Amino acid sequence: MKKTIRIGTRDSELALWQAHTVERKLNHLGYPTKIVAVKSTGDLILDVPLYELGITGIFTKTLDVAMLKGEVDIAVHSMKDVPTALPKGIVQAAVLERADVNDILVHKGNDNFFTDTATIATGSLRRQAQWLNRYPNHTVVDLRGNVNTRLKKLSENEWEGAVFAAAGLERINLLPENHMVLDWMIPAPAQGAMVVVAMENDLYSQTALAQLNHKPSEIATHIERQFLKKLEGGCTAPIGALAAYFDNEIRFEGVLLSIDGTERLHIEKVLHAGEDYSNFGSECAEEILKNGGAELMEKIRAELKK
Template sequence: MAKTIRIGTRDSELALWQAHTVQKKLNDLGYTTEIVAVKSQGDILLDKPLYELGITGIFTKTLDIAMINGQVDIAVHSMKDVPTALPTGIVQAAVLERANVLDILVHKGNIDFLNEKATVATGSLRRQAQWLNKYPNHTVVDLRGNVNTRMQKLQDNDWSGAVFAAAGLERLSLTPALSKGEGAKSFQIKSPSFGGVGEALDWMIPAPAQGAMVVVAMGNDDFTVDAVSQLNDIETEICTYIERQFLRTLEGGCTAPIGALAKYNPHDDTIEFHGCLLSLDGQQKFEIIKAVDISEWKKLGFYAAKEVLDNGGSKLMAEIKKQLKPKV
């Protein structure tokens, strides 16, 4: 008898949107499903920057435990939040077709602050470092919470702007649907707590796997793995594999300022890769751009990372780890 697939998810609005999306796709294939919402430590502990918590996979750990304990059958995540090494027994069952990969600057309507001293908010070290690299006269402050909470904080503070992932804003219908990786340079934000303007940051290299959703399951659950595998998008799977391999080889976990984006070019059957590693203050930047034939994709992220490490990135990574070491 076919079982009900229990879908584990965080209980934020965005996480629930992702879970319902997977639920609909499985229901359309004829499977019976149920959503089980679980609050993670990353959602509870909002008073510290993520890197200070010293936990890799803080948004995924609670669901991993729930799955291992048999409380849920699958978990749905924003793939950029998932550690590159999954817990023993848990497997990547599907990567859904990728959404917009870009970051978005949300501001209060006047963009002149870019050329002045200003304060911009983000909870991401990658965004912080790239922002300070481009705008060294700015100050970056930490911003945590779900999307609507962060919008409200932007409204309530005297910050000039804050940086969000385009995919998250689109999934919550806070921005118009932009074409993948591109879009209008300026558009209205439709948040109930903030009526500002969004700007697509096409110069900022996204987080590895940004814009992608991943579904994980227990490796020994053949029924569930078979069901979920039908949702897999092979192009997104390959590109996110390359980006996460780059991240894993740099040993960045989920905290170091590392950007990575792989794109398939159907015109000449190649994979184009753009990666970066920055110091926390944005003053040092290692960047790499490579293009290889599609047949060479499996080691692209590894070789790109090794090139960065061999050209000075190894020393920078050691410095970053020292700076981010939890204070005892």
């Protein structure tokens, strides 16, 4: 008799969509499942910017605890929310095929965001820094909450726009007509990807999930997260990374910025077919660190401690 795989998830609409997607795929393979929804600290504390909470993996910790206590067997996450170092006893079991990686600006249907006085909302240091680097005279305000909450706050305030991940809005059919793709903004490492984790000793769940793994997405997100891990050293920082396949090449683009966007360190590299990708992300990060990144990371850490 097959055991029922208990799928842990946050209880937001987007998180539940992701969990049900994994559930359908497992059910199709003949595995019985059950959804177990929990509320994370990141969903409960909405009046403080994420970086001020000083917690790595604020959206995943609650599910980590539920897994370690044996309350759920696997957990589904937006991969960009997952710390680069998983808790002891928990392993990455599958990366699903990646969706749209882009950030988008949801706006009020006019061109006011190109003026000198525009106010743009985002809860992400990475988005804030890249926006201010491009539009230094703009004001960026904090925006927290799940996708639905953030869209509602945008409609209720006089901001010109707010930045979202395209994949999140597309998945739950909330992509407004009034939006533009920010193709110049380098996404968060693993943005648009869903990851499923399991207990290291749970070979049954790992075997089931291995059948959902999308190798190209796994490789690309590995490179991006390795770049992040090497740069940040456990510190939240404005870091963007994107690895993508083109004609049997992996093209990588990474960026590290100061929080106010005035400093920007950028790298682009190509890995050819057949070359070892296992340390590619670290090598790109090393290049950034040697070219001013180490000093910039120290400044960022000092600023975040204030």
